[in-house]
Amino acid sequence: MNTAPPQRALTLVASVTGAAVVALDGTVLVVVQPSLQREFGATFAQVQWTSTGYLIAVASLLVFAGRLGDRYGHGRLFALGMLGFGAASAGIGLADSIGWVIGLRVVQGVFGALLQPATLGMLRAAFPPERLGMPIAVRTSVIGLAAAMGPVLGGMLAAELGWRAVFFLNVPPALAVGLPVLLTGRKAPATARATSPSGGLDLPGACLLAAALLCLVHALVSVPGDGWNALAAAVSGAATAAFVRHERRTSAQPLVPAGLLRTPGIAAALALLLVASVALQGTLFVGSYFLQDVVGLDPFECGIRTLPLAVSMVLGAPLCAVLLRRYGPRRTAGGGAAALAAGVAVLSRADAEVGAGAVGVAFFLLGAGFAAVMVTATSVVVGQASAGHAGVAGGLKQTAMNVGPTLGVAAATTLMSAWTPARQPPDAAFLAAMGPTLTVLALTAATGLLLAPRLTAPGRWRRSYRRVDTVSPRAHP
Numbered sequence: 001m002n003t004a005p006p007q008r009a010l011t012l013v014a015s016v017t018g019a020a021v022v023a024l025d026g027t028v029l030v031v032v033q034p035s036l037q038r039e040f041g042a043t044f045a046q047v048q049w050t051s052t053g054y055l056i057a058v059a060s061l062l063v064f065a066g067r068l069g070d071r072y073g074h075g076r077l078f079a080l081g082m083l084g085f086g087a088a089s090a091g092i093g094l095a096d097s098i099g100w101v102i103g104l105r106v107v108q109g110v111f112g113a114l115l116q117p118a119t120l121g122m123l124r125a126a127f128p129p130e131r132l133g134m135p136i137a138v139r140t141s142v143i144g145l146a147a148a149m150g151p152v153l154g155g156m157l158a159a160e161l162g163w164r165a166v167f168f169l170n171v172p173p174a175l176a177v178g179l180p181v182l183l184t185g186r187k188a189p190a191t192a193r194a195t196s197p198s199g200g201l202d203l204p205g206a207c208l209l210a211a212a213l214l215c216l217v218h219a220l221v222s223v224p225g226d227g228w229n230a231l232a233a234a235v236s237g238a239a240t241a242a243f244v245r246h247e248r249r250t251s252a253q254p255l256v257p258a259g260l261l262r263t264p265g266i267a268a269a270l271a272l273l274l275v276a277s278v279a280l281q282g283t284l285f286v287g288s289y290f291l292q293d294v295v296g297l298d299p300f301e302c303g304i305r306t307l308p309l310a311v312s313m314v315l316g317a318p319l320c321a322v323l324l325r326r327y328g329p330r331r332t333a334g335g336g337a338a339a340l341a342a343g344v345a346v347l348s349r350a351d352a353e354v355g356a357g358a359v360g361v362a363f364f365l366l367g368a369g370f371a372a373v374m375v376t377a378t379s380v381v382v383g384q385a386s387a388g389h390a391g392v393a394g395g396l397k398q399t400a401m402n403v404g405p406t407l408g409v410a411a412a413t414t415l416m417s418a419w420t421p422a423r424q425p426p427d428a429a430f431l432a433a434m435g436p437t438l439t440v441l442a443l444t445a446a447t448g449l450l451l452a453p454r455l456t457a458p459g460r461w462r463r464s465y466r467r468v469d470t471v472s473p474r475a476h477p
Helices: 005-040 045-074 074-094 097-125 131-159 164-168 173-193 201-222 228-249 266-294 299-305 306-349 356-386 387-421 426-446 446-456 458-469
Strands: none
Touching: 005 045, 005 074, 005 097, 005 131, 005 164, 005 173, 045 074, 045 097, 045 356, 045 387, 074 097, 074 164, 074 387, 097 131, 097 356, 097 387, 131 164, 131 266, 131 306, 131 426, 173 356, 201 228, 201 387, 228 446, 228 458, 266 299, 266 306, 266 356, 266 387, 299 306, 299 356, 306 356, 306 426, 306 446, 356 387, 387 426
C-alpha cells in the first residue's frame, strides 16, 4: 500500500532520522571511549565490550526484528526501537560503572535491531518500488554525513561537557521522531495483517539464526588465538546448518520466506552489499593505520585526508538514484563496484611519501563507489521484496551491513599479520604487508562486477504494465 504525500514525508523523515541516530552513535563512541575508560578505571577489554556487546545484540536480532515488523507493523516497531534506543542512551549517560555501560549498550543494541529494518520497511510501504531510489539515496547521504560528523561532534561535546553528553545527544531525536510515529502508526497493524502472510512466528528459527550470528560476530571480534574464537566459529557453523535444515522442514511460516532469496536480484544484491562492506571497512582499517603510523599524520589530519570519502557519499548518493532510474541497477552497481575496487587499488600503491592528492582520489573513489553500490543494492532488496516481507528483507540487508564491516576488519587484520615480514623496520614491514592486503580487498570489491549483472530493477513489470494499459485500455479489462 502506498501512502499520501504528507504521510510519505513523515515516513522519510522518520526513516532518515532513525538511520542517522544509529550511524552517529557508532562513530561518536570511538571518540569518547578513552574518557570513559579513565573515569571508571576500566580495562581495555571492558571498553571493547561497549562496542562488541552492542554489535552482537544488533547482528543477532535484525532478521527477527524485521519479521516482527512485517507482522505487527513497521511503524510500531520503529517507534518502540527509537524510544527504547533513546531511553538506553539516557541510561548510559547516567551510568555509574562500566558494567552498567556495557549492559545498557546491549539493551541499546536490542532496540537498534528493532528500528533498523523498520526504517526500510516503512519506506517500502510508503513508496512504489520504482520510486524507492531517491528516498534510499537521501537515507544513504544522511548516514554518510552522520558518520563523518560523528567524530567531530563527539569530540566537541566530550571536550566541553564530558563523555556523557554524547549519549544524551540521542534522546531529543528519539522523542521528536518516535512519539509522532507511535501516534500515527496505531492504524498500521490492520494493514500489516492484510499484507503479511498468515502463520505464527518462527521462534526456533529465530533462536538458531540469532545463535549463528552471535557466535559469528564474537568469533570475528575476539582476539585471534585465544581459543574462544575457534569455538565460536564452530558453534556458528553448526547453528547455521541447523537453521537451514529447520527452515526447509518448517511447514508453518518460516523466519525467512522460502521464495524471498529466490526473488530475482535479492540474493545477488545482498552478496554485493556484503563484499562491498568487507572491502570498504577493511581498507579504512588499514588506511587509518597507514596514514597515522607510516605517513605520520595526527588523527585530525588523518580525518581531513579522508574527508573526500564522506563528501562523495553525501553528494553521490542522490546522483546514484538518478543514474539508477536512467541506466538501471546493473550498470549503476557495476560502475560502483569498479570505482570501489579502483579506490582500494590506488591506496595499495601508496608509500610513505604519498601526497594528499593521491590519498584524496583514493578515498573519493571509495565513497562514490560504495554509495552507488549501497543505493542500488538496497533499492533492489527492498523494492523486489513484497510489502509483506519488506521487514525481513530489510533485516537481511542490515545484517549484511553489520557483518560485512566486522568481517572486513578481521580479514584485514589476519592478512596484515600473515604478510608482515620479520626483522624489518616497522614502517617497511607495514608497507610490505599493506600492498598485498589491499590487493586482496580490491579483488573482493571487484567481485561486485560479477554480481551486478544479476540485479533486477524494482517495479520493472509495473512500468511495463502501465505502458501497455496506456496504449490500449481494452487490453486489460
